[in-house]
């Protein structure tokens with residue numbers, strides 16, 4: 001099963017074209033989409049979710065193109081679920097009702113959606129909060145509720161846009177563990193500009209910058225970039241690579257012969273493998289500002 005963008009063109013209003021003939025095929029069930037602010041990640045996710053339509057070219061999931069007709073669009077939206085950056089609970093609905101509502105919106109009967117809601121909430125560890133108002137959930141709980149909504153109608157692919165943004169370290173770890181578990185049962189594509197999010201969870205990395213794919217490959221290949229010689233701050237700099245608030249790399253890339261660390265202490269705790277991910281990212285995105 002693959003998500004495919006073919007000769008994709010898209011621009012907002014009169015702004016310069018963001019995507020100018022993008023070709024991208026994602027067929028790995030656990031893929032992370034990395035890129036600095038403004039790279040086009042959210043736009044690509046919204047196009048993949050059929051919330052936006054390409055001006056030219058196409059998007060398809062397993063050969064189904066949502067622009068091909070109403071039937072294809074409905075089938076596409078049943079298969080492809082979207083977890084946007086902002087999840088706004090419907091006022092007055094309990095957590096279980098919210099999740100059931102997602103199933104019902106995708107065509108399930110009320111009874112089936114209600115049953116599926118309980119199962120999905122248990123799956124994401126929110127069973128005990130099923131009767132709570134959705135408006136009383138924390139940020140991390142809200143995202144887990146969103147995932148339950150995607151699971152309730154048996155999506156084949158879940159698109160998550162910056163799902164860990166704004167979460168505290170504990171909630172981020174809980175969320176990462178959940179996503180890692182889910183990748184064995186459903187295809188997941190997660191966009192982020194936080195390199196530590198990809199550690200141990202995703203098997204494929206796609207790096208997007210200014211509407212173009214800079215890298216696509218296995219997570220190990222991506223990490224290996226950090227150990228390669230070439231650009232960056234030069235030989236001898238083995239530490240300090242990172243990203244600023246915009247997600248743009250700020251510091252050194254390990255030079256030849258320096259090797260790569262396998263763990264680091266960050267504001268979010270010790271994350272195995274983070275320096276090599278940051279360094280690889282910096283190597284790909286680094287440019288004059």
Ligand SMILES: Nc1ncnc2c1ncn2[C@@H]1O[C@H](COP(=O)(O)OP(=O)(O)OP(=O)(O)O)[C@@H](O)[C@H]1O
Nearest residue numbers: 012015018035036037038039040041042043044193
């Ligand atoms: N609704 C919109 N109207 C006009 N321009 C937009 C709109 N949404 C995004 N853009 C522009 O499109 C470009 C890509 O934005 P997008 O949000 O897709 O990037 P991103 O990689 O998701 O960034 P971030 O990490 O900040 O979420 C940016 O230049 C942005 O200003």
